[in-house]
Amino acid sequence: MKRTAWIALGLIVLAAGAIAVRHFMPREVRIDASDTRAVARGGPLYAAHCASCHGRNLEGQPDWQSRNAQGRLPAPPHDEHGHTWHHDDLVLFEVTKYGLTKHAPAGYQSDMPAFEGVLSDEDIVAVLAFIKSRWPALIHDKRREAGMN
Numbered sequence: 001m002k003r004t005a006w007i008a009l010g011l012i013v014l015a016a017g018a019i020a021v022r023h024f025m026p027r028e029v030r031i032d033a034s035d036t037r038a039v040a041r042g043g044p045l046y047a048a049h050c051a052s053c054h055g056r057n058l059e060g061q062p063d064w065q066s067r068n069a070q071g072r073l074p075a076p077p078h079d080e081h082g083h084t085w086h087h088d089d090l091v092l093f094e095v096t097k098y099g100l101t102k103h104a105p106a107g108y109q110s111d112m113p114a115f116e117g118v119l120s121d122e123d124i125v126a127v128l129a130f131i132k133s134r135w136p137a138l139i140h141d142k143r144r145e146a147g148m149n
Protein backbone atom coordinates (compact mmCIF):
# COMPACT_ATOMS: atom_id res chain seq x y z
CA MET A 1 0.00 0.00 0.00
CA LYS A 2 1.12 3.54 -0.63
CA ARG A 3 2.07 5.74 2.27
CA THR A 4 -0.99 7.97 1.81
CA ALA A 5 -3.23 4.92 1.92
CA TRP A 6 -1.69 3.88 5.24
CA ILE A 7 -2.24 7.36 6.60
CA ALA A 8 -5.86 7.32 5.43
CA LEU A 9 -6.38 3.92 7.04
CA GLY A 10 -4.82 5.16 10.27
CA LEU A 11 -7.16 8.14 10.32
CA ILE A 12 -10.18 5.92 9.77
CA VAL A 13 -9.14 3.64 12.63
CA LEU A 14 -8.61 6.65 14.90
CA ALA A 15 -12.01 8.14 14.00
CA ALA A 16 -13.75 4.81 14.59
CA GLY A 17 -12.00 4.53 17.95
CA ALA A 18 -13.07 8.03 18.95
CA ILE A 19 -16.68 7.30 18.00
CA ALA A 20 -16.61 4.02 19.96
CA VAL A 21 -15.22 5.75 23.04
CA ARG A 22 -17.86 8.48 22.84
CA HIS A 23 -20.56 5.89 22.44
CA PHE A 24 -19.60 3.43 25.15
CA MET A 25 -18.08 5.60 27.86
CA PRO A 26 -20.68 6.89 30.34
CA ARG A 27 -21.08 10.56 29.72
CA GLU A 28 -20.52 12.99 32.52
CA VAL A 29 -23.89 14.33 33.60
CA ARG A 30 -23.97 17.68 35.29
CA ILE A 31 -27.21 19.01 36.68
CA ASP A 32 -26.91 22.64 37.60
CA ALA A 33 -29.58 24.01 39.95
CA SER A 34 -28.31 27.55 39.35
CA ASP A 35 -28.90 27.28 35.57
CA THR A 36 -32.03 29.44 35.52
CA ARG A 37 -32.92 28.54 31.93
CA ALA A 38 -32.83 24.80 32.68
CA VAL A 39 -34.86 25.31 35.86
CA ALA A 40 -37.48 27.39 33.98
CA ARG A 41 -37.74 24.67 31.33
CA GLY A 42 -37.87 21.92 33.96
CA GLY A 43 -40.75 23.31 36.05
CA PRO A 44 -43.54 22.71 33.51
CA LEU A 45 -41.98 19.37 32.54
CA TYR A 46 -42.05 18.33 36.19
CA ALA A 47 -45.72 19.36 36.47
CA ALA A 48 -46.62 17.41 33.33
CA HIS A 49 -44.58 14.23 33.85
CA CYS A 50 -43.65 13.80 37.52
CA ALA A 51 -46.11 15.67 39.75
CA SER A 52 -48.90 13.08 39.42
CA CYS A 53 -46.79 10.65 41.45
CA HIS A 54 -44.07 12.68 43.17
CA GLY A 55 -46.44 15.48 44.16
CA ARG A 56 -47.00 18.99 42.89
CA ASN A 57 -44.77 20.30 45.67
CA LEU A 58 -42.32 17.38 45.46
CA GLU A 59 -43.91 15.91 48.60
CA GLY A 60 -44.21 12.34 47.30
CA GLN A 61 -47.09 9.93 47.83
CA PRO A 62 -48.66 9.45 51.28
CA ASP A 63 -46.97 6.78 53.39
CA TRP A 64 -44.24 6.54 50.77
CA GLN A 65 -42.00 4.34 52.92
CA SER A 66 -44.49 1.42 53.09
CA ARG A 67 -45.00 -1.02 50.24
CA ASN A 68 -48.44 -1.02 48.63
CA ALA A 69 -50.75 -4.01 48.08
CA GLN A 70 -48.65 -5.03 45.05
CA GLY A 71 -45.51 -5.02 47.20
CA ARG A 72 -44.16 -1.94 45.44
CA LEU A 73 -42.92 1.27 46.95
CA PRO A 74 -44.92 4.48 46.39
CA ALA A 75 -43.25 7.52 44.83
CA PRO A 76 -40.90 9.17 47.35
CA PRO A 77 -40.68 12.93 47.82
CA HIS A 78 -38.08 14.80 45.77
CA ASP A 79 -37.72 17.49 48.40
CA GLU A 80 -35.35 17.42 51.38
CA HIS A 81 -37.53 14.81 53.17
CA GLY A 82 -36.87 12.08 50.59
CA HIS A 83 -33.66 10.39 49.51
CA THR A 84 -33.44 11.74 45.97
CA TRP A 85 -30.73 14.12 47.15
CA HIS A 86 -28.57 11.19 48.35
CA HIS A 87 -27.94 10.22 44.71
CA ASP A 88 -25.37 11.82 42.47
CA ASP A 89 -26.34 13.50 39.21
CA LEU A 90 -25.56 10.51 37.01
CA VAL A 91 -27.77 8.17 39.10
CA LEU A 92 -30.65 10.68 39.08
CA PHE A 93 -30.31 11.03 35.32
CA GLU A 94 -30.20 7.29 34.71
CA VAL A 95 -33.10 6.49 37.05
CA THR A 96 -35.23 9.07 35.22
CA LYS A 97 -34.19 7.93 31.76
CA TYR A 98 -34.12 4.16 32.24
CA GLY A 99 -36.20 3.59 35.38
CA LEU A 100 -34.77 1.75 38.35
CA THR A 101 -33.61 -1.37 36.51
CA LYS A 102 -29.93 -0.38 36.37
CA HIS A 103 -29.80 0.71 40.00
CA ALA A 104 -31.86 -2.04 41.65
CA PRO A 105 -31.36 -5.80 42.04
CA ALA A 106 -32.35 -7.95 39.03
CA GLY A 107 -36.09 -8.55 38.88
CA TYR A 108 -36.90 -5.59 41.14
CA GLN A 109 -40.45 -4.41 40.46
CA SER A 110 -40.99 -0.68 40.45
CA ASP A 111 -43.70 1.78 39.46
CA MET A 112 -41.13 4.38 38.43
CA PRO A 113 -41.51 4.71 34.64
CA ALA A 114 -38.56 5.06 32.26
CA PHE A 115 -38.68 8.37 30.38
CA GLU A 116 -36.44 7.35 27.50
CA GLY A 117 -38.31 8.26 24.31
CA VAL A 118 -40.69 10.53 26.25
CA LEU A 119 -38.23 13.19 27.44
CA SER A 120 -35.00 14.14 25.66
CA ASP A 121 -31.73 14.10 27.63
CA GLU A 122 -31.93 17.90 27.84
CA ASP A 123 -35.48 17.67 29.21
CA ILE A 124 -34.37 15.17 31.85
CA VAL A 125 -31.48 17.42 32.90
CA ALA A 126 -33.94 20.36 33.05
CA VAL A 127 -36.47 18.45 35.19
CA LEU A 128 -33.72 17.41 37.59
CA ALA A 129 -32.32 20.95 37.67
CA PHE A 130 -35.80 22.12 38.68
CA ILE A 131 -35.95 19.48 41.45
CA LYS A 132 -32.48 20.41 42.68
CA SER A 133 -33.36 24.12 42.64
CA ARG A 134 -36.02 23.40 45.26
CA TRP A 135 -33.55 21.94 47.77
CA PRO A 136 -32.56 24.17 50.69
CA ALA A 137 -28.97 25.40 51.01
CA LEU A 138 -28.28 22.82 53.74
CA ILE A 139 -28.85 19.97 51.27
CA HIS A 140 -26.57 21.56 48.68
CA ASP A 141 -23.91 21.96 51.42
CA LYS A 142 -24.23 18.30 52.41
CA ARG A 143 -23.87 17.18 48.80
CA ARG A 144 -20.82 19.35 48.30
CA GLU A 145 -19.26 17.91 51.46
CA ALA A 146 -19.89 14.42 50.08
CA GLY A 147 -18.18 15.39 46.82
CA MET A 148 -21.42 15.60 44.81
CA ASN A 149 -22.62 18.66 42.95
Ligand code: HEC
Pocket residue numbers: 046049050051052053054072073074075076082083084085092095096100109110111112113115127128
Ligand atom coordinates in the same frame (compact mmCIF):
# COMPACT_ATOMS: atom_id res chain seq x y z
C1 HEC B 1 -46.34 6.67 37.72
C2 HEC B 1 -45.74 7.28 38.85
C3 HEC B 1 -44.41 8.01 38.66
C4 HEC B 1 -44.12 9.03 37.80
C5 HEC B 1 -45.05 9.70 36.78
C6 HEC B 1 -42.75 9.40 38.07
N1 HEC B 1 -42.22 8.62 39.05
FE1 HEC B 1 -40.32 8.70 39.80
N2 HEC B 1 -40.73 7.18 41.05
C7 HEC B 1 -41.96 6.55 41.17
C8 HEC B 1 -41.86 5.52 42.18
C9 HEC B 1 -43.00 4.62 42.59
C10 HEC B 1 -40.55 5.56 42.67
C11 HEC B 1 -39.94 4.66 43.74
C12 HEC B 1 -39.70 3.34 43.09
C13 HEC B 1 -39.08 2.31 43.98
O1 HEC B 1 -38.35 2.63 44.92
O2 HEC B 1 -39.34 1.14 43.66
C14 HEC B 1 -39.86 6.62 41.95
C15 HEC B 1 -38.55 6.96 42.14
C16 HEC B 1 -37.90 7.99 41.49
C17 HEC B 1 -36.52 8.36 41.71
C18 HEC B 1 -35.55 7.71 42.70
C19 HEC B 1 -35.70 8.42 44.02
C20 HEC B 1 -34.87 7.84 45.12
O3 HEC B 1 -34.82 8.47 46.17
O4 HEC B 1 -34.29 6.77 44.95
C21 HEC B 1 -36.26 9.43 40.90
C22 HEC B 1 -34.95 10.20 40.78
C23 HEC B 1 -37.47 9.71 40.17
N3 HEC B 1 -38.44 8.82 40.55
C24 HEC B 1 -37.61 10.74 39.27
C25 HEC B 1 -38.77 10.99 38.56
C26 HEC B 1 -38.88 12.08 37.62
C27 HEC B 1 -37.80 13.12 37.33
C28 HEC B 1 -40.14 11.99 37.09
C29 HEC B 1 -40.74 12.85 36.01
C30 HEC B 1 -39.96 13.05 34.81
C31 HEC B 1 -40.78 10.85 37.70
N4 HEC B 1 -39.94 10.27 38.60
C32 HEC B 1 -42.08 10.42 37.41
C33 HEC B 1 -43.09 6.83 40.45
C34 HEC B 1 -43.22 7.76 39.45
